[in-house]
Amino acid sequence: MSTREFFEVEAKFSVTDDTEIPDLTGISGVTGVADTAVHELSAVYYDTGDLRLTRSKITLRRRTGGTDAGWHAKLPGDGGRRELHHELTDEDAHTVPEALIDPVRAIVRDLPLIPIARVDNERHESTLTDSGGTGCAEFCDDHVTAWSLLPGGDRTTWREWEIELSDAYAGTDAGADLIESATELFRTAGAAPSASPSKLVAALGDSLDTAPTPPRVAELAPDSAEAGVLAALAHNYRRLLDYDPRVRRDEWDSVHQMRVATRELRSHLETFDGVMDGDSYRGTARGLRELAAVLGTARDAEVVAERFRELTAHEETEVVSPESAAALVDSVRADYRDAHARVVDYLDSPDYLRLLAELEELLADPPFREKTAGEAENDSSADTAAEVLLEHLGHAYKKLLTRHDHAMSVWEDDSVPLREREENIHRIRKAAKKLRYSAEAVGAATGLKTKHLYKACSRMQSVLGDFQDAVTSRDILLAKAEQARAADGGADTFLHGLLYQRELSNGEKVLAGYRKTMDAVVDAYSELDNQRRKARRKAERTSGKKEKKGKKKH
The missing domain is CATH 2.40.320.10 (Hypothetical Protein Pfu-838710-001)
Structure with missing residues (x-):
């Protein structure tokens, strides 16, 4: 009907x-x-x-x-x-x-x-x-x-x-x-x-x-770190709800945007570990990981189909027949349609509906860690949540540096398999995402200006994302070539090999601009760290003045 x-x-x-x-x-x-x-x-x-x-x-x-x-x-x-x-x-x-x-x-x-x-x-x-x-x-x-x-x-x-x-x-x-x-x-x-x-x-x-009302986002003191945490979670939850119907309608880029919102929610929950108590939100983080994986399969097929269309459009017809190019593109588009159908099935599943209910409940009744009696009395401990977030930010930055150093130390070492070297680059990208999401959370929760670090991480992600797209494209080309040979022993896979080399070259070109993005991240983090130190010294001076004033009264 x-x-x-x-x-x-x-x-x-x-x-x-x-x-x-x-x-x-x-x-x-x-x-x-x-x-x-x-x-x-x-x-x-x-x-x-x-x-x-x-x-x-x-x-x-x-x-x-x-x-x-x-x-x-x-x-x-x-x-x-x-x-x-x-x-x-x-x-x-x-x-x-x-x-x-x-x-x-x-x-x-x-x-x-x-x-x-x-x-x-x-x-x-x-x-x-x-x-x-x-x-x-x-x-x-x-x-x-x-x-x-x-x-x-x-x-x-x-x-x-x-x-x-x-x-x-x-x-x-x-x-x-x-x-x-x-x-x-x-x-x-x-x-x-x-x-x-x-x-x-x-x-x-x-x-x-x-009439009864649905659960609402909890109201917290607007200048508290917890309010910033909750605002970041609520923002991405609304994005998730907004892109759900768009994904079902198969609007362009909707799968990608819903995946981004999902990943940011998951990263925030991990970043806020120590600000929140209990284990319930950890189960929610696992549900978000599963949703991101389902969306990721469709997203990869969507990106690669467009890459193949652009790559084959620039090949000379004397070298590559339009029919073989169209067949390759259509094959990946079919993969996307299958993956998209699986996404829609998942969006109708009890697991997904339960995930949405858990997120709604978490926003309405966030399990923030209650301050101890000493912390509640001590003004200098009022920003405990902010300190936890800054500590997470520091860990995320150190992890990025460690992964960068390791990846660069072996990148030109041919004795290390190419797949392993490329996986090292992919791990840098994951660390950059984690740092970016942490920077967003810290900015929302503390009032520190994290925009430069957030943007520097975004630029790094973009460069490394293009590199990873080229790697994913090569993987799919290999799989498609094997499928063609299995279906027809005499199948012509020249196009697959040609595009494989193109993508190998594309990845190397993209990676040439990576070091500049790393320098920008280092500069932005140093700027933020200086800003944090100044804010802490100012808070300590203010606290000291209050303490002296209190002693004079007594």
Whole structure:
């Protein structure tokens, strides 16, 4: 059964029962009203018991009557709303289709979806046309009766106007002008922009305020290191939720961005070891590692498919046939499609939904280590969490230096296998990521300026990431060559060998710029270390003055 997607751009207006509809051809770009029809619509809206969808400005409903009967999901978008339609069946009276749950799975997880409101609407619908006879918008005069099905809910009635752009006008300058002109015309007629963002919110009324709420990020002292820690975790948790539906839709680079958010969350949990107590968050870190691994397989295939496309596009057709080049690229794209399907399966798994629940619980009730009695009394110990983070930062920096020294000492030693030397470089990249994430956490938690170190690590990661992409590309080329030979003993693998040498050369060129990035990291860390020392001396002087002042009082 098909699910269709639309981009909805509309404006809503509140009117009284006796407000007269103005001449709609007074709207800029509108030259006629093609037809007007009356529809009796009835919709039941669904959400979790704590209204997670409604609070995220998402609506999910089952509508009967009119020209678009079916299940509808409306999600926020840039300049409008994404609207998904799914057909009705006789069996789905109270069962939300999976195709409409998937885009909001990260929000509702496996929580039950229940009816929260019913909205009946006598709709007077007019199709507006432009000078070419093309439909440019629909004007709806809605007479609404609604019931909140939440505890304490009530029956309400109201009248409103809607003007919704057609597909041809949505997202265009002409469409924006039309909405602006309609707004001015309707205001002149006595209408006012609707105070409610949707019919659902209007239907719920005051019962929305008394409904249970989902767990919220804990409120901590804003200037505390713990608040900075929590802010860093919450930021990447929101990124994870944001990219979940994009990954499901297979938007370009969404797998990569979701993987980055996952890795940063995991790294933060490891970095905050010593700031937080207990073992529960360590289990969450393991779940994040598993998610990152699933995303990583798809990400590698996505990157390599694009690399192969670019590499083969520059080969002369006299040397490499377009057919063999296309076959190689298509093969890796097929690998990506398979890997992406496995990602989507994982995003529907109990393990992933449990991971999201654990992260939500961790943010609502973070297991921060409580200060001892001595620490609580001693102002100089108030920044214990900040000191722990700085200690982690120092360890991460030393690990990067150690891995750098070892990798460089053997890089040109041909007696060491190339695979081992390349793995040493990869380990540097991992250490740079750890240092970058630690720098971000320290900056958020302490107020120290870590931007230069963060950016220096990012540049190093970029260089070493390009190097690793070339290595991964070579590995896949070898695997594809072996597959070709196994499938056909006489298969031509000349292209695989040619591209292998290209990637070997590409890796060496990229690595030539690595040492500059290392120098930049060293300089940035030294700058941060000096900044930290100055801050500590200042804190010690302040503490000393307070101590002397206290002694004088006694």
